[in-house]
Amino acid sequence: MQTLDQIVAESPVFAGLEPAQLELIAGCAHNVAFDSGARLFREGEAADTFYLVRRGRIALSAHVPGRGDVTVETIEPGEVLGWSWLFPPYTWHFDARAVEDAGVVAFDGACLRGKCDADHALGYELLSRFAQVAIDRLQQTRTLLLDVYGNGHDN
């Protein structure tokens, strides 16, 4: 079983950080388990946490009146969940719940934010990595907008 230090050090999103930085980040982390169906956060709540999914699957969804909860993305083991903690207004934009029993590493985003304010070198490193996560999700979302399987389109 891996320690949090090992998990953080081997995680692609933290690749290239210095040992001191990795140690600091691991110090803000703890393991959490969610039962299938459990909610991690709701849209609009304060985003003070981000997660690394280790096991299971997390669904990001929005509640659409008349349609119910529409899942727009799932986060798989090895992937990062959450970048809203690093960008104003620091609130969640979607709901998140575990669709299977899930194990995640939760990071204290509020604390890390404070550390970034104090140490701009760390801030730059985390900002660039999480910006990349947001970019990857944006590109996927744009692809989904193309609605490639759709029924014929107005040009």
Next chain:
Amino acid sequence: MIDLDGLHALVGVLRDRGFCVVGPMRREGAIVYEEIESADELPAGWTEVQEAATYRLERRTDEARFGYPVGPHSWKRYLLPARVRLWQARRRDGGAPEIVEEALPERPFALLGVRPCDLHAIAVQDRIFLEGAYVDRDYAGRREGAFLVAVNCGTPGGTCFCASMGTGPRAESGYDLALTELLEGGHRFLAEAGSERGVEVLADLIGTEVTQADVDAALRVTHDAVEHMGRVLESFDLRDLLARNVNHPRFADAAERCLTCGNCTLVCPTCFCTSVDDVNVLEDGGAERWRRWDSCYSVDYSNIHGGAIRPSSRARYRQWLTHKFGTWVDQFGTSGCVGCGRCITWCPVGIDVTEELTAIRAADGEVDHANA
């Protein structure tokens, strides 16, 4: 050598042998191909003046029977008709519908006055309909029985460039008979047979022996024609030129002029695109399949579920030009163009393929970044 009486006799012999003779005649201000019953119907003493977006008939100072290049019709009018029923299907109770293929025309065609460019065009279409994995029954039926009387060109037109495409002005092969009209020393025709059937028909005509002077005179006719081509086109590497210039700015340039009217595809002797219409026959619960000409210029030509692949006129002009001179070679092993010039003459805005291709070559490698 045969004279005008011989020409009359030729038409008679062909009709007697059961052919429907189709030849040039003057109608509605153009020289068109229709069924003729005698050589009297040929456009004696008429010529065509052709330029980009221009066509008119003018009187000649002589009585040449074939003194013009080509009019708006091509022989696909008879070999690949604009509209033809392919089959009829009748439902039978509880079982498979009975499908009856359309009968072929009763009389085979004798095509009188096939220009060398048009001979090549027929060969180009033969490649598509007879020499691929599948044979088109209707085309094959019309083609196999057809008797081709080629007429070498003495009066090339203002838009002609067969010499540049290697398709004329002299017919080399692919005909049953080839005639060269000579006007000096009497109105006569040098007649050459190009097949067994041609030999047989020639044997039925009264003529005189061919002299060396006759041969020289005939060669002079086509030699002079080469010198008087209306257009010239560098054609040796068009396939590669177009393949590497798929986003050339000239296509957008042409699109500003092109009406996508499709005239070029109608008059082009090699354009072969067709579509099928499946229709119900209400009276007896049957169905029919009809084949009709189609054109890559129509927007719905490229429709797939979701819309047209080529909505812009730029893309459709590019499709036609690059197919005709470029990808036709990849698809069928020959160029699609025979240099007849019809597309230039009949384009209402006078787009000239030789000019377009020359412009692409002059700016080889330029990219239309706005549209690429």
Next chain:
Amino acid sequence: MATATTTDTPSRGAIIPEPYRVVARAPETADTWTLLLEPLGMSIIPEPGQFNMLYAFGVGEVPISTSAGPEPGGELVHTIRAVGPVTQALCAARPGDVIGVRGPFGTTWPLEEARGGDLVIVAGGIGLAPVRPAVYHALAHRDDYASVTLLVGARTPADLLFVRELEDWRGRFDIDVGVTVDSAVGDWHGRVGVVPRLIPGAAFDPASTTALVVGPEIMMTFTARALLERGIASDKIYVSMERNMRCGVGHCGHCQLGPVLICRDGPVFRYDEMQQLMEVREL
């Protein structure tokens, strides 16, 4: 001179539709049905990747790939999405109705060439239908391949084709199945996201992999990009292209895509031959 042969006998099966009777009709999604057809006359036997022209009496014809087979009794299986008058008429055909079939036409999936290596099949939307015969073939000749991976994408869970088969295959030990949808409502516990996202985590050896990709053209482009990023060579990726098709026999000109005729030279093409053509707008 041309060596033409006037055909007194009809060009059966290729030019004239052969009659086939609808034996069964199964709904797959709200707008897609699978028809099982039996021959009343000549049998037409398409290989995986090939298509037939299906004729709805008096309405018209469309090209539809085979979605199973070859079947021993000459039956045909076609999965059809109802998007226009002809496909709507075909999807409305009931057991006992007779439709017309011409074929088989086109090129096949490179199942022989892929032997000895890993096989990766990526299907989006209705694209799972034309590639299902390849899955059947791989499972029936399982020893011919090292690993077999099937990755499937659809708009929503309700748009997934062959769901029961997908579930069966997921339960097997000799094929890896990944499924994702663009969005999901309610009780979906599977992945939500684009198909290419399934590729980085899939277990195959790029050096020995042949990939078959089918779906809307954009989906194939994005998927091919992801496969190339994993290290599969572009001449080991195969796509299935689509253009307006009228005759299926290379005579009508409609299905041209640059230098190729899709009915004759495709629909299955190697990606390295298609890549540049697919990058040209409105080609």
